[in-house]
Amino acid sequence: MNIETTSRGATWLAALTDGAAPLTGYPPSVQVVDGALADQRCRYVAVLPDAANAWPRARTGEIGVIEGWELARAVHEVIDADRAAPKRAIVAVVDVTSQAYGRREEAFGIHEALAGAAGAYAQARLAGHPVIALIVGKAMSGAYLAHGYQANRIIALNDAGVMVHAMGKAAAARVTMRSVEDLERLAAEVPPMAYDISSYATLGLLWQLLDVDSADRPCAVDLADARHALIVALDDIRADPSPDLRSRLGGPNRGASSLVREKLLAQW
Amino acid sequence: MSGAAALLARDSFVELAARERVRALMDGRAFRELIDPFERVTSPWLARQGVVTQADDGVVVAKGEIAGQPAVILAIEGAFQGGSLGEVGGAKIAGALELAAQDNRRGIPTRAVILFETGGVRLQEANLGLAAIAEIHAAIVDLRRYQPVIGVIAGTVGCFGGMSIAAGLCSYLVVTREARLGLNGPQVIEQEAGIVEYDSRDRPFVWSFTGGRQRADTGLADVFVDDDASLLRQAVIALFERGRPATERSDAWRHYLDRLSRYDPARQATPEIVRQLLEPGASS
Numbered sequence A: 001m002n003i004e005t006t007s008r009g010a011t012w013l014a015a016l017t018d019g020a021a022p023l024t025g026y027p028p029s030v031q032v033v034d035g036a037l038a039d040q041r042c043r044y045v046a047v048l049p050d051a052a053n054a055w056p057r058a059r060t061g062e063i064g065v066i067e068g069w070e071l072a073r074a075v076h077e078v079i080d081a082d083r084a085a086p087k088r089a090i091v092a093v094v095d096v097t098s099q100a101y102g103r104r105e106e107a108f109g110i111h112e113a114l115a116g117a118a119g120a121y122a123q124a125r126l127a128g129h130p131v132i133a134l135i136v137g138k139a140m141s142g143a144y145l146a147h148g149y150q151a152n153r154i155i156a157l158n159d160a161g162v163m164v165h166a167m168g169k170a171a172a173a174r175v176t177m178r179s180v181e182d183l184e185r186l187a188a189e190v191p192p193m194a195y196d197i198s199s200y201a202t203l204g205l206l207w208q209l210l211d212v213d214s215a216d217r218p219c220a221v222d223l224a225d226a227r228h229a230l231i232v233a234l235d236d237i238r239a240d241p242s243p244d245l246r247s248r249l250g251g252p253n254r255g256a257s258s259l260v261r262e263k264l265l266a267q268w
Numbered sequence B: 001m002s003g004a005a006a007l008l009a010r011d012s013f014v015e016l017a018a019r020e021r022v023r024a025l026m027d028g029r030a031f032r033e034l035i036d037p038f039e040r041v042t043s044p045w046l047a048r049q050g051v052v053t054q055a056d057d058g059v060v061v062a063k064g065e066i067a068g069q070p071a072v073i074l075a076i077e078g079a080f081q082g083g084s085l086g087e088v089g090g091a092k093i094a095g096a097l098e099l100a101a102q103d104n105r106r107g108i109p110t111r112a113v114i115l116f117e118t119g120g121v122r123l124q125e126a127n128l129g130l131a132a133i134a135e136i137h138a139a140i141v142d143l144r145r146y147q148p149v150i151g152v153i154a155g156t157v158g159c160f161g162g163m164s165i166a167a168g169l170c171s172y173l174v175v176t177r178e179a180r181l182g183l184n185g186p187q188v189i190e191q192e193a194g195i196v197e198y199d200s201r202d203r204p205f206v207w208s209f210t211g212g213r214q215r216a217d218t219g220l221a222d223v224f225v226d227d228d229a230s231l232l233r234q235a236v237i238a239l240f241e242r243g244r245p246a247t248e249r250s251d252a253w254r255h256y257l258d259r260l261s262r263y264d265p266a267r268q269a270t271p272e273i274v275r276q277l278l279e280p281g282a283s284s
Helices: A008-016 A065-081 A103-107 A110-126 A141-146 A169-175 A180-189 A197-201 A220-238 A255-267 B003-009 B018-025 B087-105 B123-143 B162-169 B186-193 B203-210 B212-217 B229-242 B253-260 B271-278
Strands: A030-037 A040-047 A089-096 A131-140 A153-158 A163-165 A208-211 B032-034 B059-066 B069-076 B111-116 B149-153 B172-175
Touching: A008 A030, A008 A040, A008 A089, A008 A131, A008 A220, A030 A065, A030 A220, A040 A065, A065 A110, A065 B253, A089 A110, A089 A141, A103 B186, A103 B203, A103 B271, A110 A131, A110 A141, A110 B123, A110 B162, A110 B253, A131 A141, A131 A220, A141 B123, A141 B162, A153 A197, A153 A220, A163 A197, A163 B123, A169 A180, A169 B123, A169 B186, A197 A208, A208 A220, A255 B032, A255 B087, A255 B123, B018 B059, B018 B069, B018 B111, B018 B229, B059 B087, B059 B229, B069 B087, B087 B111, B087 B123, B111 B162, B123 B162, B149 B162, B149 B229, B172 B212, B172 B229, B203 B212, B203 B271, B212 B271, B253 B271
Parallel strands: A040 A089, A089 A131, A131 A153, A131 A163, A153 A208, B069 B111, B111 B149, B149 B172
Antiparallel strands: A030 A040, B032 B059, B059 B069
16 A cells, blocks of 8 residues: 555554454445454544545545444444443544535435444443544544544644644634634634644643654554553543543633533532 | 414414523423523633623523423523534533433433534634533433433524534434524535535525425434424423433434445435435335
């Protein structure tokens, strides 16, 4: 495979699973690998570009209708299989450009497919499966909500190509009726609007920001560091009595989220 | 009653603001609002960008009873910033749903209704809106283990973006003819994919795919009601009486993958094709 056309998601999925073959029966855009983490069983899941995707608006790494429901299937399989067994970990390798934008998608209810995926990850977490998201590239909008944002812990590579956002710059500028330049100026001043991962880290949503030499072509040390971070996250989740998302609260730029909850509790 | 008389006798729900919608759904039209506008918990981010804030940040959290059982209604005000969710409004919804789930774990059968009227993430608070919506998803999935979570999309804003995923996670959805439910707003699709793919100004086209009638007929919503406040309340009560669904719609991956396997995406979608494939009664 030509390295230039290999997505980061594909690169990291292959690296973390020692190149193990993905499960058959899934479409090329949803790769599911049963491997190990710290000598425990672990399911790795990634959404990858598929230039031959039959759905024309979902060929470059977007999460479309099929991808959403296949993610749901990949996670529900684990929940069902481990009902009476130790709950294996699930690692979402995240490099998703966006949700798919198209007529077919809206027609067949892409929102429900993404709910299928998000709901599956949330149920896995509530059932006691440690769910970890590793953001190696883009984690955009609806795609991130469906694949990664329900994790107990989120780890992101500290790299300029890693980006979390609600909408791409050009579209966000149009919707808010600003120029891209104005948007960039505001993004520099307003942390939740920023596109860089270090600003995102100030919101408290990341469990760890991980330094790497190369996010595109991870060296042995990068891979070892990522594995180590996943194992420490796994231990942290197993030691945490609450399977909810409260560990995300308390970030320096997210005070209102805690204030609102305190007030609701007092007035409930 | 003649058509015109019936129309005049109707008590429109769509025309009501968020707080009036809450009143119309609660027993005895009575409720207690949490973090009410007098507390002025406003968006800390809009003001910094020269955008006018609103005292309730566009979300009403109301406790009361529905059919004699404790209920919390989360009502989004579509008239403020297009019903978009920022940090405060998002935390109001997520936090209230979290407390409702906690109530149930302690033996208090609190139920929740979400009145969706939203374009999704408020882009001026981008990542904090997205994070709050993820927490709303988490809380719906938690709460629906105990009680059905009911979503209402009345219109006219509709329900889009990350909040359409929240609607997709609800146990039941009630829609009207004015409702629209879709992941991506029409203008955004047109911008991203072109006018041939999606003509956002063609209202019949947009409604034929995402309108309340089509969503109810294809099983992506449960109950279609006329725009009348008492009918809306009756629909909500009837759904609570139904109890939790045997399978949540968002868990029906087998059903949807099976139906979608019969669609050839080389053909552009039409409302008729979607009906044939997804209609609840259609042969499987």
